Amino acid sequence: MKPAYSAFLQELAAFIPETRLITDPLRTLAYGTDASFYRLVPQIVVRVESEQEIIQLLRLAAAQQIPVTFRAAGTSLSGQAVTDSVLVQLGDGWKGHRLHKDASMISLQPGVIGGHANRYLAPFNRKIGPDPASINSAMIGGIAANNASGMCCGTAQNSFNTLASMRLILADGTLLDTAQPDSVAAFRKSHRILLQTLDSLARQTRENTALHQRIAHKYRLKNTTGYALNALTEHEDPVEILQHLMIGSEGTLGFMAEITYNTVNDHPYKASTLIFFEQLQGCCEAVALLKPTPVAAVELIDRAGLRSVENKPGMPDFIQQLPAGATALLVETRAASPDELAQQVSVISAAIAHLPVLEPVRFSTDTTECAQYWAIRKGLFPAVGAVRETGTTVIIEDVAFPVERLADAVADLHRIFQKWDYPDALIFGHALEGNLHFVFTQAFDTPDALRRYEGLMDDVAQMVVGRYDGSLKAEHGTGRNMAPYVELEWGEDAYQLMWQLKELLDPLNILNPGVLLNRDPRVHLDNLKPMPAANPIIDKCIECGFCEASCPSRDLTLTPRQRIVIWRxxxxxxxxxxDPQRLALMRQDYRYQGTDTCAACGLCSTSCPVGINTGDLTRAIRSRDNENRTRFAQWLAAHYGGVNKGSRIALRLADSAHGLIGTSAMRTLTGTMRKISAERIPLWTEAMPGPAAKMPVAPAQPDSGRPRVVYLPSCASRTMGPARGSQDNRSLAQVTEALLRKAGYEVIYPQGLEAQCCGMPFQSKGMFGAADFKRDETARMLLVATDNGTLPVYSDTSPCSLRLKESLDSRIRLYDSVEFIDQFLLPHLDIEPQDEPVALHVTCSASRMGQAEVLKRLAGLCTRKLVVPDQISCCGFAGDKGFTTPELNASALRTLKTSVQHCRQGVSTSRTCEIGLTHHSGIDYQSIVYLLDRCSRPREQQTMPTDQDMRRA
Structure with a gap:
C-alpha cells in the first residue's frame, strides 16, 4: 500500500471499525470489480453504515486529497464504479425506506434495491419511475447516479423527472436535506457563494441562446452523456439545480444519502404482442405510428437478435423461418381496468392495421404467454454471453436517435459492424424512445483486437453525433468508456460548463475522478479487464452482479460474482x-472466503442471465479438496442406516443434557467444548432438535379403497424432531401422515427407508460418487414402492425434492410437499385462517423449483397476517453449515429478528433451515405442514380421486 493510503487508513480506523476496512489483495480485487469491462483494484475498501461516517470520510479525504468512489450494487456497465484509490461500499445501514401519504411519494436510502422499492409500493398499485433491466439487483444509489431508465420509463419517469427531494452530502462533508426548510436555510447561509455561482451559471446558460437551444435539443432524446445540464435550464432555484445535477452525476459531485421519488401508476392489467415485419423500414414506420398511442413499451429486436434466441425452449417455430431482414416489435400496454385495456388494444391495433406483417397481430393477456414474449427480449444479452468464446467479454452499448430516423440509424450500425468485423453483433432496444442497445463480444488480448474496438467506437461516435446528433449514452451513464467523447457530443461550450460544475462542487477532484469527464482521449482503452479461462462451469460469466442480491454470504465474505472473479x-x-507468492496467498484465502462460506444453494442461478450456478464451482473445488475422503464417504453411504441411528442417539443425549442442566449451562458447556476443539465440534443452540420418533416399517393395507401416496420422509425429518419447547412436539412425519389421512389419502412407506437418502449431504461436499450411489438406491426403492411409478411420491423436504427431481428415474412422479398439498390435498380440506401473524421463509430450493408464490399462497390461507421478511433469501444454514460455519447462517439472517418480532411462529419447508431460523428469530419455525394441519379439517361430502386420476394429474 502506498504511504499516503497507510496514513489515510490509520485516520479512518479512528471512526470506522477495522472489520469494515479492507486492504487484503483477495477482497480488494473481489469488491473492486463491477459489471463493466474495466479492472482497477482499490487500495482500500471501506464499508460505511451512516451519514456521519460518510461526512467524516469525505472531510478526511479532502484534508489528505485522497480520491473516493462510491459503490452501490456494482451493476454499472460503463466503468463508473471502479477505482485504484478508495472504494466506499454501502452496508446494511443504507436500506431504509419511508412511504408517504397514499404512496404518492417514497423516500429511499441508496442501498435499497430497486425491485424492493416496487415491492413496497405494489399494494398501492404504484412504482418508482425508473425500470432498468437490472432493477432486481441495482440499488437506488446507482439507479439515480446514472439516471437509469428502462423499457417503460422513457424520459418522463426517470429519476431526474420524478425527483421530489434529496438528502445529499457534498465533497466538503456538508449535509443538505432539500425537503427540510431548516436544512435549506442553513445551507443557503453556509454555501452562499456556491449557490450564487450556480445561479450565475444557470443565468448565463439560459441567456446563451445557442447553448440553451443545444441543451433543449439534446434532451429531446434519452441522454445520460455528461452532466444533466437541463438542471440549469429547467430550474431557477439553485437548490433545485443542485439536487437535479446530482442525478446522473455518477458520484462525481456528491453523495446521495436519501432520495424521495414521486411515484407513478403501476397498472395491474397488461397485454403484450410480438409483431414481425419483413423489413426494418416497415418496423420503424410502425414505431412512429405507435408513439402517440397508449403503449407502455415498444421493444425492437433485429434479425440477429431473433436468431440468437430462436432455438430456445418455448420460442415459436416460425421464428427460424423468418427472412434475413426481418425485425420484430414487442409491444405492451397497461391499464387500470379490463375494459380500459381492451379499448387501448383496439386503438393500438388500428394504428398499424394497414402495415404488412409476417404474422397476424394478436395481443395476449395470458401471463404465461406474455412472459414468453418478454423472455425473448430479456434473453438477448445473455444469449450472446452464453455462446461467446472463452477469454472474451460481452459489451453492450447504448445510443439514441430521433425516432423518425431509426431505420437509417440501424442500417448504419450494421455497416459499421461489418466494417470492423463484428458479424455476430445484434441490436435491440426501446424503440419508442429511439434508444438502441447493440451487443457484441470483444477480446482485448491482442493489438488487433484493441484496434478493432477503438475503430468501432470512434465510428459509432462519429455516426451517432455527426449524422444524427443523437445520444452516445441514452441510459447506461457516461462512465469511462464514453468520457473521451463527451465534448464531441455536446460541443465546446457545454463541455466547458460541465468542467465548471465539477470544479465548483468538487474543487479538489476527489470524487470519482476520471469518470464522466476525462481529458485523456484513450482512457476508454486503458485498464481493461482480463477474462481468462478458469472452469467451464463459470467461463461464460459476464460479471454483471445480478446474482449478488440473493447470495447468503454477500455481507460475510464473497458473492457468486466475486468468487468467479477470484477463481479467474x-x-x-x-x-x-x-507471481507464485500472490497465487499461494489467493489460494489460501479463497478456502474460507470462497469455498467454506459458500452455501452452494444455487439461488444465484435463478437471477443469472446465463444460468450459472456458482455452487457447482464450489462443489467441484470441494470434490478436489476432499479427494482423499472418497473411500470414507462411500463407507458412510453404504452404512447410512447406522449413521441415522447414531445421529438420533446423539440428538437424544444432547436433548437430555439440555433438559438436565438448562439452556444457559448447556450453551456455556458446548461453547467451551467448541472453542477447545478449534471449532471442530458443531455449534449447539437452544434450537437444536431432539430425536425424531421412529418411523413405521409396515406398508399400509392395499384394500382400503382410498387413493394411495408413497411418503418419502427425508433423512433430516426421520432423524430430527422438534426442538425442546416447540409448540407441537410431533415429528414432521407424524404431522404429514395426519394431514394426508385427513385429506383422505392412504399413506405407504417404502421398505428399507431407514438407510436411504437423496444424496444431498454428500453432493454438497463434492462427494459425487457417494451422492449418486444414494440417489440411485433411493430411486430403486421408490420404483418398488410405487409399483414402477403407478403411485405418486410425496417428498417432505424441499432441498431433497430438488435434488431428486434433477435426476430421478422418469417413471417416478415425485412431488414436493408444497406441490402435492396444492394440487391434491387442498380440494379435500376446509381451512380456517388464524388471526395470529405467521412468518414465512421460502427456502432456496423452493425458489429454484418455482414454488415461492404457491408457498406464499398456502401460508396465506392459514393466516390473515402473513409476514415474508424483506432482505432474506437463502438462510445460509446449508445442510450442516449452520453447525460448522455458523457465521454464514448468522450473516444471512442478521435482519430476521427485527422483521418477525411481532410473530410467534414461523414456517418453512426444510428441517435444517428451520433450526437456524428459530435460533436467529427467537420464534419457533416448523414445516408449513404443521400450520396446515392445525388450521384444516376434512371437507364434507368429498369425492376422492382414484390412483388413475392422480396419474393423469
Missing part, C-alpha cells in the same frame, strides 16, 4: 506463473 485470477496466475 487464480487461474490466470496459474497459467502465467508470474
Amino acid at each position: 485470477e487464480i487461474a490466470r496466475l496459474e497459467a502465467s506463473g508470474e
Whole structure:
C-alpha cells in the first residue's frame, strides 16, 4: 500500500471499525470489480453504515486529497464504479425506506434495491419511475447516479423527472436535506457563494441562446452523456439545480444519502404482442405510428437478435423461418381496468392495421404467454454471453436517435459492424424512445483486437453525433468508456460548463475522478479487464452482479460474482506463473472466503442471465479438496442406516443434557467444548432438535379403497424432531401422515427407508460418487414402492425434492410437499385462517423449483397476517453449515429478528433451515405442514380421486 493510503487508513480506523476496512489483495480485487469491462483494484475498501461516517470520510479525504468512489450494487456497465484509490461500499445501514401519504411519494436510502422499492409500493398499485433491466439487483444509489431508465420509463419517469427531494452530502462533508426548510436555510447561509455561482451559471446558460437551444435539443432524446445540464435550464432555484445535477452525476459531485421519488401508476392489467415485419423500414414506420398511442413499451429486436434466441425452449417455430431482414416489435400496454385495456388494444391495433406483417397481430393477456414474449427480449444479452468464446467479454452499448430516423440509424450500425468485423453483433432496444442497445463480444488480448474496438467506437461516435446528433449514452451513464467523447457530443461550450460544475462542487477532484469527464482521449482503452479461462462451469460469466442480491454470504465474505472473479485470477496466475507468492496467498484465502462460506444453494442461478450456478464451482473445488475422503464417504453411504441411528442417539443425549442442566449451562458447556476443539465440534443452540420418533416399517393395507401416496420422509425429518419447547412436539412425519389421512389419502412407506437418502449431504461436499450411489438406491426403492411409478411420491423436504427431481428415474412422479398439498390435498380440506401473524421463509430450493408464490399462497390461507421478511433469501444454514460455519447462517439472517418480532411462529419447508431460523428469530419455525394441519379439517361430502386420476394429474 502506498504511504499516503497507510496514513489515510490509520485516520479512518479512528471512526470506522477495522472489520469494515479492507486492504487484503483477495477482497480488494473481489469488491473492486463491477459489471463493466474495466479492472482497477482499490487500495482500500471501506464499508460505511451512516451519514456521519460518510461526512467524516469525505472531510478526511479532502484534508489528505485522497480520491473516493462510491459503490452501490456494482451493476454499472460503463466503468463508473471502479477505482485504484478508495472504494466506499454501502452496508446494511443504507436500506431504509419511508412511504408517504397514499404512496404518492417514497423516500429511499441508496442501498435499497430497486425491485424492493416496487415491492413496497405494489399494494398501492404504484412504482418508482425508473425500470432498468437490472432493477432486481441495482440499488437506488446507482439507479439515480446514472439516471437509469428502462423499457417503460422513457424520459418522463426517470429519476431526474420524478425527483421530489434529496438528502445529499457534498465533497466538503456538508449535509443538505432539500425537503427540510431548516436544512435549506442553513445551507443557503453556509454555501452562499456556491449557490450564487450556480445561479450565475444557470443565468448565463439560459441567456446563451445557442447553448440553451443545444441543451433543449439534446434532451429531446434519452441522454445520460455528461452532466444533466437541463438542471440549469429547467430550474431557477439553485437548490433545485443542485439536487437535479446530482442525478446522473455518477458520484462525481456528491453523495446521495436519501432520495424521495414521486411515484407513478403501476397498472395491474397488461397485454403484450410480438409483431414481425419483413423489413426494418416497415418496423420503424410502425414505431412512429405507435408513439402517440397508449403503449407502455415498444421493444425492437433485429434479425440477429431473433436468431440468437430462436432455438430456445418455448420460442415459436416460425421464428427460424423468418427472412434475413426481418425485425420484430414487442409491444405492451397497461391499464387500470379490463375494459380500459381492451379499448387501448383496439386503438393500438388500428394504428398499424394497414402495415404488412409476417404474422397476424394478436395481443395476449395470458401471463404465461406474455412472459414468453418478454423472455425473448430479456434473453438477448445473455444469449450472446452464453455462446461467446472463452477469454472474451460481452459489451453492450447504448445510443439514441430521433425516432423518425431509426431505420437509417440501424442500417448504419450494421455497416459499421461489418466494417470492423463484428458479424455476430445484434441490436435491440426501446424503440419508442429511439434508444438502441447493440451487443457484441470483444477480446482485448491482442493489438488487433484493441484496434478493432477503438475503430468501432470512434465510428459509432462519429455516426451517432455527426449524422444524427443523437445520444452516445441514452441510459447506461457516461462512465469511462464514453468520457473521451463527451465534448464531441455536446460541443465546446457545454463541455466547458460541465468542467465548471465539477470544479465548483468538487474543487479538489476527489470524487470519482476520471469518470464522466476525462481529458485523456484513450482512457476508454486503458485498464481493461482480463477474462481468462478458469472452469467451464463459470467461463461464460459476464460479471454483471445480478446474482449478488440473493447470495447468503454477500455481507460475510464473497458473492457468486466475486468468487468467479477470484477463481479467474487464480487461474490466470496459474497459467502465467508470474507471481507464485500472490497465487499461494489467493489460494489460501479463497478456502474460507470462497469455498467454506459458500452455501452452494444455487439461488444465484435463478437471477443469472446465463444460468450459472456458482455452487457447482464450489462443489467441484470441494470434490478436489476432499479427494482423499472418497473411500470414507462411500463407507458412510453404504452404512447410512447406522449413521441415522447414531445421529438420533446423539440428538437424544444432547436433548437430555439440555433438559438436565438448562439452556444457559448447556450453551456455556458446548461453547467451551467448541472453542477447545478449534471449532471442530458443531455449534449447539437452544434450537437444536431432539430425536425424531421412529418411523413405521409396515406398508399400509392395499384394500382400503382410498387413493394411495408413497411418503418419502427425508433423512433430516426421520432423524430430527422438534426442538425442546416447540409448540407441537410431533415429528414432521407424524404431522404429514395426519394431514394426508385427513385429506383422505392412504399413506405407504417404502421398505428399507431407514438407510436411504437423496444424496444431498454428500453432493454438497463434492462427494459425487457417494451422492449418486444414494440417489440411485433411493430411486430403486421408490420404483418398488410405487409399483414402477403407478403411485405418486410425496417428498417432505424441499432441498431433497430438488435434488431428486434433477435426476430421478422418469417413471417416478415425485412431488414436493408444497406441490402435492396444492394440487391434491387442498380440494379435500376446509381451512380456517388464524388471526395470529405467521412468518414465512421460502427456502432456496423452493425458489429454484418455482414454488415461492404457491408457498406464499398456502401460508396465506392459514393466516390473515402473513409476514415474508424483506432482505432474506437463502438462510445460509446449508445442510450442516449452520453447525460448522455458523457465521454464514448468522450473516444471512442478521435482519430476521427485527422483521418477525411481532410473530410467534414461523414456517418453512426444510428441517435444517428451520433450526437456524428459530435460533436467529427467537420464534419457533416448523414445516408449513404443521400450520396446515392445525388450521384444516376434512371437507364434507368429498369425492376422492382414484390412483388413475392422480396419474393423469
